Amino acid sequence: xxxxxxxxxxxxxxxxxxxxxxxxxxxxxxxxxxxxxxxxxxxxxxxxxxxxxxxxxxxxxxxxxxxxxxxxxxxxxxxxxxxxxxxxxxxxxxxxxxxxxxxxxxxxxxxxxx
Amino acid sequence: xxxxxxxxxxxxxxxxxxxxxxxxxxxxxxxxxxxxxxxxxxxxxxxxxxxxxxxxxxxxxxxxxxxxxxxxxxxxxxxxxxxxxxxxxxxxxxxxxxxxxxxxxxxxxxxxx
Numbered sequence: 001x002x003x004x005x006x007x008x009x010x011x012x013x014x015x016x017x018x019x020x021x022x023x024x025x026x027x028x029x030x031x032x033x034x035x036x037x038x039x040x041x042x043x044x045x046x047x048x049x050x051x052x053x054x055x056x057x058x059x060x061x062x063x064x065x066x067x068x069x070x071x072x073x074x075x076x077x078x079x080x081x082x083x084x085x086x087x088x089x090x091x092x093x094x095x096x097x098x099x100x101x102x103x104x105x106x107x108x109x110x111x112x113x114x
Numbered sequence: 115x116x117x118x119x120x121x122x123x124x125x126x127x128x129x130x131x132x133x134x135x136x137x138x139x140x141x142x143x144x145x146x147x148x149x150x151x152x153x154x155x156x157x158x159x160x161x162x163x164x165x166x167x168x169x170x171x172x173x174x175x176x177x178x179x180x181x182x183x184x185x186x187x188x189x190x191x192x193x194x195x196x197x198x199x200x201x202x203x204x205x206x207x208x209x210x211x212x213x214x215x216x217x218x219x220x221x222x223x224x225x226x227x
Contacts, residue, residue, distance in 0.1 A: 043218030
């Protein structure tokens with residue numbers, strides 16, 4: 001079946017540090033890939049997406065590139081801020097997902113300290 | 115404003131006392147889901163609904179019920195809550211089953227003692 005594996009957290013960084021959160025996937029067909037973010041006390045919201053190989057999704061300074069050869073979609077940001085502290089979820093939707101389309105990773109908690 | 119609302123946001127109850135968590139969306143979305151979020155386990159889907167009167171089990175349906183009598187509402191019912199249902203619950207909706215963006219409610223933190 002389809003699955004998403006994320007690096008385990010928590011990740012703690014100082015402000016302005018470089019961020020990478022690793023995500024790899026297993027899926028049949030050609031999935032679309034997403035990063036969702038959950039800020040404290042809130043629900044998840046879509047951060048960025050990529051729908052085909054070599055696409056780069058970007059938003060709010062975050063980027064992720066869809067790498068089919070390595071089945072990866074790592075999240076990066078060049079300079080994190082305290083306001084980026086949140087839980088980040090990698091997810092996919094595959095054409096063969098049936099009626100439960102979105103498959104989430106377990107989430108990675110990021111804490112940014114000033 | 116497009117949104118998914120849930121009520122209540124926080125609930126403490128006792129074992130066996132029936133409860134309902136309401137969920138409503140104002141985007142005319144066909145597909146709605148309930149998830150629970152637990153430390154180390156991520157998000158797990160409880161039930162989903164493809165449209166009005168069409169519901170089905172997700173990964174962890176035991177102990178829960180749902181109904182979809184109207185397109186906008188998708189309540190989650192715990193007929194006889196138990197302590198292992200203590201969790202953070204999220205309702206979500208998307209335009210159709212093959213749409214990629216899910217819109218999440220703010221969550222309901224449930225404690226069963």
